[in-house]
Amino acid sequence: MEQTSYWLWYPGDFERYHALKQNFSRVERGFGWPAFWKSEGFRQRVVFRRGYTLTEDTSFTVRAVTGAVGYVLLDEQKYPIGKEISCPAGTHSLAVHVGCIGCVPSIYVQGACIRSDGGWKVGDFDGEPVFAAYNRYFTDPARDPSAWAYTEKLYLPVSVEAVNGGTLYEFETELTAALEVKGEGLPTVYLGESRAEALDTKNCYFFCSPDAETRRCPRQALRYAFLPGCEPGAYAVRAIHQYVDIPVRARFASDDGELNRIFTVAAHTFSLCSGVFLLDGIKRDKWIWGGDAWQSLFVNRYLTADRELEKRTLLALSPGEPVTTHVNTILDYSLIWLLSIETYFESYADEELVRMLWPRMKSLTALCMSQRDEYGFIVGRKKDWVFIDWADFDRDGPLCAEQMLLAEALRVMARFAPASERGLYEDARRALLKQIEAFFWDGEKGAYIDSFRSGKRRVTRHANIFAILFDIADDRRGRLLADTVLFNDEIPAITTPYFRFFELEALCRLGYLDEVLAQIKAYWGGMLRLGAVTFWEEYDGAKPLEQQYEMYGDPYGKSLCHAWAASPIYLLSRWFVGLRPQSPGGEEYELRPQTRFFRSLDCSFPMGGKLLHIRLENGQWNVEETQIMGYSSPCAGR
Amino acid sequence: MEQTSYWLWYPGDFERYHALKQNFSRVERGFGWPAFWKSEGFRQRVVFRRGYTLTEDTSFTVRAVTGAVGYVLLDEQKYPIGKEISCPAGTHSLAVHVGCIGCVPSIYVQGACIRSDGGWKVGDFDGEPVFAAYNRYFTDPARDPSAWAYTEKLYLPVSVEAVNGGTLYEFETELTAALEVKGEGLPTVYLGESRAEALDTKNCYFFCSPDAETRRCPRQALRYAFLPGCEPGAYAVRAIHQYVDIPVRARFASDDGELNRIFTVAAHTFSLCSGVFLLDGIKRDKWIWGGDAWQSLFVNRYLTADRELEKRTLLALSPGEPVTTHVNTILDYSLIWLLSIETYFESYADEELVRMLWPRMKSLTALCMSQRDEYGFIVGRKKDWVFIDWADFDRDGPLCAEQMLLAEALRVMARFAPASERGLYEDARRALLKQIEAFFWDGEKGAYIDSFRSGKRRVTRHANIFAILFDIADDRRGRLLADTVLFNDEIPAITTPYFRFFELEALCRLGYLDEVLAQIKAYWGGMLRLGAVTFWEEYDGAKPLEQQYEMYGDPYGKSLCHAWAASPIYLLSRWFVGLRPQSPGGEEYELRPQTRFFRSLDCSFPMGGKLLHIRLENGQWNVEETQIMGYSSPCAGR
DSSP: OOOOOOOBBOTTHHHHHHHHHHHTOOEETTEEOOOSSOOOOOOSEEEEEEEEEESSOEEEEEEEOTTOEEEEEETTEEEETTSEEEEOSEEEEEEEEEEOSSSOOOEEEEESSOOOSTTOEEEOSSSOOEEOBOOTTOOOTTSOTTSOOOEEEEEOOSEEEEETTEEEEEEEEEEEEEEEEESSSOOOEEEESSHHHHHOTTTOSEEEOOOTTTOBOOOEEEEEEEETTOOTTSSEEEEEEEEOOOOOOOEEEESOHHHHHHHHHHHHHHHHHBSSSBOSBTTTTOOOOHHHHHHHHHHHHHHTOOHHHHHHHHHHHSOOSSOOSOGGGBHHHHHHHHHHHHHHHHHHOOHHHHHHHHHHHHHHHHHHHHTBOTTSOBOOOTTOBOOSOSSOOOOSSOOHHHHHHHHHHHHHHHHHSOHHHHHHHHHHHHHHHHHHHHHHEETTTTEEOSOSSSSOOOOOHHHHHHHHHTTOSOHHHHHHHIIIIITOTTSOOOOSHHHHHHHHHHHHHTTOHHHHHHHHHHHHHHHHHTTOSSOOSOOOTTSOGGGSSOBTTBTTOSOSSBGGGGTHHHHIIIIISOEEESSTTSSSEEEOOOGGGOSOEEEEEEETTEEEEEEEETTEEEEEEEEOTTTTOGGGOO | OOOOOOOBBOTTHHHHHHHHHHHTOOEETTEEOOOSSOOOOOOSEEEEEEEEEESSOEEEEEEEOTTOEEEEEETTEEEETTSEEEEOSEEEEEEEEEEOSSSOOOEEEEESSOOOSTTOEEEOSSSOOEEOBOOTTOOOTTSOTTSOOOEEEEEOOSEEEEETTEEEEEEEEEEEEEEEEESSSOOOEEEESSHHHHHOTTTOSEEEOOOTTTOBOOOEEEEEEEETTOOTTSSEEEEEEEEOOOOOOOEEEESOHHHHHHHHHHHHHHHHHBSSSBOSBTTTTOOOOHHHHHHHHHHHHHHTOOHHHHHHHHHHHSOOSSOOSOGGGBHHHHHHHHHHHHHHHHHHOOHHHHHHHHHHHHHHHHHHHHTBOTTSOBOOOTTOBOOSOSSOOOOSSOOHHHHHHHHHHHHHHHHHSOHHHHHHHHHHHHHHHHHHHHHHEETTTTEEOSOSSSSOOOOOHHHHHHHHHTTOSOHHHHHHHIIIIITOTTSOOOOSHHHHHHHHHHHHHTTOHHHHHHHHHHHHHHHHHTTOSSOOSOOOTTSOGGGSSOBTTBTTOSOSSBGGGGTHHHHIIIIISOEEESSTTSSSEEEOOOGGGOSOEEEEEEETTEEEEEEEETTEEEEEEEEOTTTTOGGGOO
16 A cells, blocks of 8 residues: 655645745856846745544654644644654544745655645635645655755766866766766866856856865756866766756657757757756756746647646746736736746646636736726836847837737636636727727838837837737738738848747748748757757857857857757647647647658657657658556646 | 944845744744744845945945845946955945845845945835845844844753752743753753743653753743753753843832832743743743734833834734735734734834835725625634634624724724825724614613624623723713623623733723722732742632643643733833823823822833933922933834
């Protein structure tokens, strides 16, 4: 009768606690850089409860997370935490009271009949008790949720080189690793995503010394490590890669070797950026950004279909009550968070998470609606960041792209709203679309303008791309926008890979797959030709390798392992292999392979809890479905 | 140019963090007992800012609280925390970014010109930046606000006795002390507020072992310590009393030795219960209760006039947004918290704190108003505790005493409301008073009934006492209530010292000072006659000493050092010496000594920032005022 016990916590609080840890984990050149937005706490006092009817005498032990105080209440009797408690046969009510200031209050119960699993409820002395949450990573009584229990893998250097009077260690790929340095004393080690960065002891992002006892440096992103003033052999250096074990389920093998390599490197890049949460990059920022996360949901649907990773991320981004600030302070990221919930729902049909988030979705939407001006357009407050993209918008007055995001968010809200509230969102969306058409559509230019107040009537790509993605432009107008905007060289090009994703998606929607494929090969193929082993935050094909590391005015500012650079996984899967869910959760799916691009194909994708094995050989298409084991396991948590 | 630097934090967050620590500090018989109400967090990410114009070059060092991450931003340049930073003459903007999960993010800046003091602002990435808060206890860079820096005083045992095969150590009074036990091994020590408790190794509340290195046990309430199985001399035992240094300013010496002794023991009791916050007791619960705290405000006004202690307590009790639960879960304590703010304001005229709390006062009042039934009466929800007192009320339907508290809270709200909102509260109060009169006043009985729904028309003292205290009964009716209720032996007596305070106050209001004095001498004098060195949570004159320790069904459940037992300080000062503030803050005051009770008097009380030295000798009254040094010091914080 050996069954698993799980660490239990109040739903969402684990994510809020670990999101704080994640967003406070950025370190650069010796100082910490906690994320610059309102940071919400977690419940510090909860009580877990469960009733048992036992046919025999039993015993159990309750553990609590490091730093917690509390007690066990079995029927009317109090017991300390941490000691074995006997419980006779019969009907019993069990409660575990816990308070913890420094981390999420959580418990672990071990026993033959009484254990911590999905049957427990948890209360916070406010709302009705809810089912306690847990996950598959926290089943070991000795590893409590105060720190993430990373999986470790040892990497030896693939090259050790005497250079600049010191020794440079190179690993086969970028890692998030604790460098182990054995030898005399506690030398300072300089780390780099690139060889150039590690050797530049003045400007590299990370330097560290091993701990005297463990000989380990703190976990950091690295591919190169440089020890100045020592010869190869003076130290034994290894990297202990620390990662969250999320199996990659997708495989892509076509007759086009370059595409295969792009897919593989994209998958590797994305896996490195998939930790406790969907991160932007592993060197920088290591923050949970709503915009980046939304794009990652599209990739992850095809790559790992790990629902828990996405759920943790959406919970980490969810605003706390009262909702007074925007996700990451960014107005558009609040709207994008609402869209993300639909993207997640399309992948997994998880009604429970939507139900859990609904009150916050409503509050956040209410905040957004409260920021509408006299025309009904959403505008930023002084403390809000109206981002959309790094681009030269006409920012005088409401931005068209924000209105399109709001319209799309209202569609999502109407979709998930109870029937009685749906009309409100639908009406608001209809009215907004009318105003967008009246104020932002320029019939002469055949395009949406950025802003109307200045009278400049400037056109950029962004709003026009959103118009296509969100079906604000109908088919006819979408085709028009391809000419007037997307293929119009006079409209400034998108410069960020973040918005390039939306542009490529719009091109795919309009059927320009040849153009998209060419761009994939030029941009991602270009990085491969420069020797990239992970895909970068940004790439400019016109520059030589040594000029690629600079960004944001910092010589090594560019992240060389960045999640949004993994978008070929989505583009190839969705538009070229032609696979997409047709019902929420993907139990029904559509497969429309673009046969003209492939002579042979042998690939696998997760969809609706199954693994689809898709093959093309000698002009024959073949699809096999196999159930993914453990896909809907009880470990999924509530 | 040596000036003080202070640890800085976001106003209120220090109190929220330490309130969590306080409310989670209760320990009984080996298990922790965190308080059972919704426990709110603190801001985990803040930024401190200040501009400087320097006439000369300088340097400074920034420290952050244990566990914090962050950086210093001087103009455009980032620096790590903890290192000396040079700053040339000229105009500079300085920011310190800090994130901290486990405790209140706070900083300390040390330098000749640049230092952390009252000129800094702090922001939370949400509201407008506000002036950073600080206090006089945290000026040492080596003692950060993660733990309270207690003042220590060494106590040696006044008696060491061989008993029950072990050794019993007695101290001259009850202490909150870390017991130091030097000698062989790490023996288990049993502590007691009473000799009986310490010797009862099975049932005593606290047992502990010294830490191997420091030889100290955790800080606990104790007067007696018992080491079983050892002879006197086997161990060197001392108590290190750890307390918050709050000077007692009052002194009371009359020709009545018993009264003097009552005042002294009450002052000692109250001081022991005045720590970081105004606590109920030092052995139990060590929680911050709104009802107990309100009563303590009346005592503290006369005893220490330490505004900061009261402010910390009011902030610790303040509900977090969104306000969905009641103070300590108790409906009446929410209303009492509102009344407490007025009591505090009467003592110190601190408009700034009222301004800071006003949004929460409004939210809490709104919650209370939302709980009114069809008659306009406030009723508890399922999760609320409708307390009033441990008494046999007719609890069917709305309770009269709650309505009276609500009416009084509405008066307070109207008093502090901006002119535009005042009418709302006044109207609500008027309507409520009308309903109280219609539904709860029983003209035949000449008393307010508990509840009207059951038809029982039961009369208890509580609502009638509130009617007198809150001027709901006019003078004529007040005198009537004395006969029909207060001096009517058929109405069940008040059994708790908590409500006895309100009853004595009502009697004083009605002028029954002789009766009150007799009660003081019987009740508090009775405890003294049983050898009390601190006043107890409760006392029954009919029982012998050995039966006094039981309460709540627990053989040592009674707290022997309990704040609410210090009320003679207030009663004697306010009603017998006859001193009270006449303007908020007490700059104007009334002194109407009840001469018939004293032949001589020599006492001091703080009032309006001055110390009043009041003497009666040979029928002559004399009052001298001296300024209290440091009373309005900058250490007061904002």
